[in-house]
Amino acid sequence: MYRILKREQIVPNIHLLVVESELIHKNAQAGEFVVVRADERGERIPLNLVDWDSRSVSMIFMALGTSTYKLAALKVGDEIATLAGPLGKPTEKVQGKNIVCIGGCYGIGALYPAIRMFKENKNHITTIIEARSGLLLYWQEELRKYSDDFYEITRDGSRGFKGHVNDFLINYIKKNKTDMVYVQGCTYLTYLVSQTTRPFNVKTIVGLNPIMVDATGMCGVCRVIVGGETKFGCVDGPEFDGHQVDWDTLLARRRVYLDKERYSLSFYECERYG
Amino acid sequence: MAKKIIPKKTPMREQPPKERAKNYDEVPYGYSEKEAMQEARRCLQCKKPICIKGCPVEIDIPGFIRFIAEGNFRGAIEKLKEKNVLPAVCGRVCPQEDQCEKICVLAKKFEPVAIGRLERFAADWERAHGESSVPKIPRSTGKKVAIIGAGPGGLTVAGDLIMQGHAVTIFEALHKPGGVLVYGIPEFRLPKAIVYREVDYLVKCGVALIVDFIVGKTATIDQLLRDFDAVYIGTGAGLPWFMNIPGENLNGVYSANEYLTRSNLMKAYLFPEYDTPIVRGKRVAVIGGGNVAMDCARTALRLGADEVHNVYRRSRKEMPAREEEIHHAEEEGIIFDILTLPVKYIGNENNWVKEMECIKMKLGEPDASGRRRPVPIDGSNFITPIDTAICAIGQSPNPLIPQTTPDLKIGKWGNIEIDSETGKTSKKGCWAGGDVVRGGATVILAMGDGRVAARSMHEYLTTGVW
Numbered sequence: 001m002y003r004i005l006k007r008e009q010i011v012p013n014i015h016l017l018v019v020e021s022e023l024i025h026k027n028a029q030a031g032e033f034v035v036v037r038a039d040e041r042g043e044r045i046p047l048n049l050v051d052w053d054s055r056s057v058s059m060i061f062m063a064l065g066t067s068t069y070k071l072a073a074l075k076v077g078d079e080i081a082t083l084a085g086p087l088g089k090p091t092e093k094v095q096g097k098n099i100v101c102i103g104g105c106y107g108i109g110a111l112y113p114a115i116r117m118f119k120e121n122k123n124h125i126t127t128i129i130e131a132r133s134g135l136l137l138y139w140q141e142e143l144r145k146y147s148d149d150f151y152e153i154t155r156d157g158s159r160g161f162k163g164h165v166n167d168f169l170i171n172y173i174k175k176n177k178t179d180m181v182y183v184q185g186c187t188y189l190t191y192l193v194s195q196t197t198r199p200f201n202v203k204t205i206v207g208l209n210p211i212m213v214d215a216t217g218m219c220g221v222c223r224v225i226v227g228g229e230t231k232f233g234c235v236d237g238p239e240f241d242g243h244q245v246d247w248d249t250l251l252a253r254r255r256v257y258l259d260k261e262r263y264s265l266s267f268y269e270c271e272r273y274g
Numbered sequence: 275m276a277k278k279i280i281p282k283k284t285p286m287r288e289q290p291p292k293e294r295a296k297n298y299d300e301v302p303y304g305y306s307e308k309e310a311m312q313e314a315r316r317c318l319q320c321k322k323p324i325c326i327k328g329c330p331v332e333i334d335i336p337g338f339i340r341f342i343a344e345g346n347f348r349g350a351i352e353k354l355k356e357k358n359v360l361p362a363v364c365g366r367v368c369p370q371e372d373q374c375e376k377i378c379v380l381a382k383k384f385e386p387v388a389i390g391r392l393e394r395f396a397a398d399w400e401r402a403h404g405e406s407s408v409p410k411i412p413r414s415t416g417k418k419v420a421i422i423g424a425g426p427g428g429l430t431v432a433g434d435l436i437m438q439g440h441a442v443t444i445f446e447a448l449h450k451p452g453g454v455l456v457y458g459i460p461e462f463r464l465p466k467a468i469v470y471r472e473v474d475y476l477v478k479c480g481v482a483l484i485v486d487f488i489v490g491k492t493a494t495i496d497q498l499l500r501d502f503d504a505v506y507i508g509t510g511a512g513l514p515w516f517m518n519i520p521g522e523n524l525n526g527v528y529s530a531n532e533y534l535t536r537s538n539l540m541k542a543y544l545f546p547e548y549d550t551p552i553v554r555g556k557r558v559a560v561i562g563g564g565n566v567a568m569d570c571a572r573t574a575l576r577l578g579a580d581e582v583h584n585v586y587r588r589s590r591k592e593m594p595a596r597e598e599e600i601h602h603a604e605e606e607g608i609i610f611d612i613l614t615l616p617v618k619y620i621g622n623e624n625n626w627v628k629e630m631e632c633i634k635m636k637l638g639e640p641d642a643s644g645r646r647r648p649v650p651i652d653g654s655n656f657i658t659p660i661d662t663a664i665c666a667i668g669q670s671p672n673p674l675i676p677q678t679t680p681d682l683k684i685g686k687w688g689n690i691e692i693d694s695e696t697g698k699t700s701k702k703g704c705w706a707g708g709d710v711v712r713g714g715a716t717v718i719l720a721m722g723d724g725r726v727a728a729r730s731m732h733e734y735l736t737t738g739v740w
């Protein structure tokens with residue numbers, strides 16, 4: 001069992017979770033994730049590492065279904081059944097490049113270790129975070145620390161630029177030399193950005209979130225098609241070249257359990273709240 | 275001959291097929307004391323018992339059977355445990371028909387002694403009557419051993435080395451120990467409580483078990499070697515194979531590992547009490563002819579399928595699954611489509627599999643494995659409607675450890691190469707065995723490998739000579 005050191009809703013529906021671990025930080029690198037299981041009956045779900053130190057690891061998650069609702073109900077001192085990692089391939093290291101880093105929803109947190117690593121490797125970092133509304137944006141201070149330029153985009157214009165990330169990005173790339181784009185967030189965002197950068201031929205690395213079970217390469221549920229080849233998201237990824245990803249298959253495969261996930265959530269809420 | 279031999283094994287009572295196809299309870303009930311003693315008396319107590327040669331861990335077979343015949347069941351289990359740390363498991367899943375029972379002298383004219391059933395009986399008797407006390411552990415040698423993987427191989431090494439006084443730590447990637455015994459083999463064939471009990475016994479003897487630890491990621495072997503004097507790699511063959519045919523990434527197409535892991539390890543058959551879901555298909559096709567395929571097919575049936583087809587490219591005779599498993603599957607109503615090979619899955623507009631295209635096969639000349647090679651019959655393609663497909667065609671070792679351990683010699687199937695006399699790998703201080711060396715093999719071979727390695731490890735730990 002692993003003790004919760006902190007669990008806090010940082011913006012509506014998005015939570016920070018800090019779990020005790022003296023082990024995972026030793027080999028942790030940007031781009032890697034952990035598997036957590038809230039309790040003995042829980043699912044194993046992957047969450048990106050957003051930070052770590054010699055005592056703990058931190059994750060940021062969005063409450064969506066049963067597993068993340070269970071996590072959202074945790075209090076300091078509670079324990080979770082599983083915490084395993086670090087998993088996945090780390091973000092590829094590059095040096096001296098102009099990199100645009102884009103994050104949305106939980107991906108804003110997931111950007112943090114990547115831009116820290118990029119900065120340590122002497123890259124020029126332009127960070128863009130986006131959300132429907134200003135009150136869903138978070139961690140600006142943390143991200144600014146490692147960013148050379150920093151932009152916020154909201155669909156309702158309540159903060160930063162009004163509109164969609166793709167409009168902003170097209171303008172940005174036209175005006176600024178861009179060697180690489182790095183994206184963390186929901187599948188829609190990673191897809192959208194990949195389509196936007198494709199005509200400009202700017203290398204685009206996306207953090208994908210296929211369904212996972214073991215996350216060690218044992219079951220194959222996480223398979224994604226990249227460059228026409230089947231890859232296992234958990235061990236060959238989760239970061240891939242967004243221009244090579246077969247998005248239709250990824251989106252379809254994420255929906256396999258949709259009806260069951262809804263049923264599971266109503267079951268959980270029934271059990272919990274009667 | 276003084277003794278008149280009863281030609282057939284004492285039958286073992288089982289849950290009726292119709293009933294059991296709907297539940298997860300174990301299929302055979304096991305022998306009663308009376309039945310066990312009756313069966314044990316069939317053993318001739320040969321002076322030169324050849325059955326022992328068929329046992330990869332050299333159990334004193336007539337020895338433990340004699341105790342059962344005499345009604346000394348405690349004596350029987352103690353005799354078994356001298357050589358086998360997992361008798362309740364082996365009594366259930368070992369292919370005795372290809373090992374000890376195959377060469378039992380009775381088998382020449384009659385049915386062999388039911389060695390497996392008797393082994394199971396003795397272990398179950400102990401479970402019901404309280405365990406023999408934990409043996410006295412010798413004084414600490416001060417040496418530390420890391421075992422990677424809590425499958426049957428790793429557990430055997432742990433048991434053997436703790437009894438020599440070494441400090442043993444097992445590192446397991448998943449959240450439960452047991453390896454395939456827990457994530458792969460279903461409850462109705464091997465109740466998980468049995469495996470956990472065996473693990474608990476080791477923990478009581480002083481073995482430290484660390485779960486959620488992925489060697490190669492959480493720490494590499496080189497990092498472990500800073501704290502440990504020797505390492506055993508028993509990580510199994512967990513990388514599932516696919517056929518690389520069109521449509522394999524459609525929704526509803528599973529690997530056997532995913533299907534079984536969801537159902538067994540994650541208890542998806544108890545969804546929604548447990549959170550992990552699984553597709554409850556109505557027309558299920560399971561591809562492959564081994565134990566893994568039989569387990570998938572029988573699981574699909576229990577998850578409520580109307581029709582489960584086992585699709586196998588050779589004939590029934592070449593099926594690598596244990597006879598007992600095929601027989602149980604048939605009784606439960608699994609339909610066998612032999613000499614059939616899927617060539618393509620066809621999806622609907624939502625990317626769900628709706629049909630499978632197959633081609634009929636015929637048997638040609640024998641191949642390298644000695645089995646007749648299946649060859650496709652031109653123009654015999656046909657399409658069959660399905661809503662779930664499970665690919666159970668085999669697996670190979672997971673590359674995580676090879677990729678992060680540069681000086682470990684790896685064979686062409688991704689298997690770790692060892693010296694078969696000692697279990698030593700090419701890397702000083704590292705041994706390996708079981709499925710990570712052999713590819714998908716058996717529980718008892720993994721345990722046999724563990725025993726060989728443990729002997730060599732003990733020697734190294736006491737002499738320091740590699």
Ligand SMILES: Cc1cc2nc3c(=O)[nH]c(=O)nc-3n(C[C@H](O)[C@H](O)[C@H](O)COP(=O)(O)OP(=O)(O)OC[C@H]3O[C@@H](n4cnc5c(N)ncnc54)[C@H](O)[C@@H]3O)c2cc1C
Pocket residue numbers: 033043045046047048049059060061062063064065066067068069106110186187208209210211212238254255258261262265
């Ligand atoms: C490598 C990897 C890293 C990840 N990192 C994070 C992370 O840092 N923070 C985080 O919050 N999530 C992350 N995810 C996604 C996270 O694992 C899932 O959101 C989680 O499994 C949902 O479980 P649940 O039971 O709460 O919801 P479910 O019951 O599984 O899903 C509830 C509903 O939400 C939908 N849904 C699920 N996941 C997403 C998603 N990511 N985007 C949009 N809709 C979704 C489902 O289709 C369903 O309709 C990551 C996924 C992967 C593969």
Ligand SMILES: Cc1cc2nc3c(=O)[nH]c(=O)nc-3n(C[C@H](O)[C@H](O)[C@H](O)COP(=O)(O)OP(=O)(O)OC[C@H]3O[C@@H](n4cnc5c(N)ncnc54)[C@H](O)[C@@H]3O)c2cc1C
Pocket residue numbers: 367368369422423424425426427428445446447448451452453454455458459487488489490508509510511512534565566569596672674675707708709710714715716717718720
């Ligand atoms: C469905 C199925 C049915 C079977 N039926 C039978 C049967 O009836 N009879 C029979 O004799 N055999 C059967 N087998 C084969 C048998 O189970 C295996 O041969 C045997 O379990 C191999 O044992 P092992 O100790 O080598 O590895 P495994 O049992 O595979 O255990 C390996 C363990 O190592 C862990 N691991 C892997 N990588 C790492 C890592 N990097 N770090 C830490 N831990 C790691 C795994 O999670 C796992 O727990 C079956 C196999 C399957 C899949």
Ligand code: SF4
Pocket residue numbers: 316317318319320323324325326335336377378379380387389
């Ligand atoms: S060969 Fe058969 S009859 Fe002889 S000792 Fe072994 S089990 Fe008994």
Ligand code: FES
Pocket residue numbers: 211212213214215216217218219220221222223232233234235
């Ligand atoms: S999650 Fe099972 S192989 Fe990737």
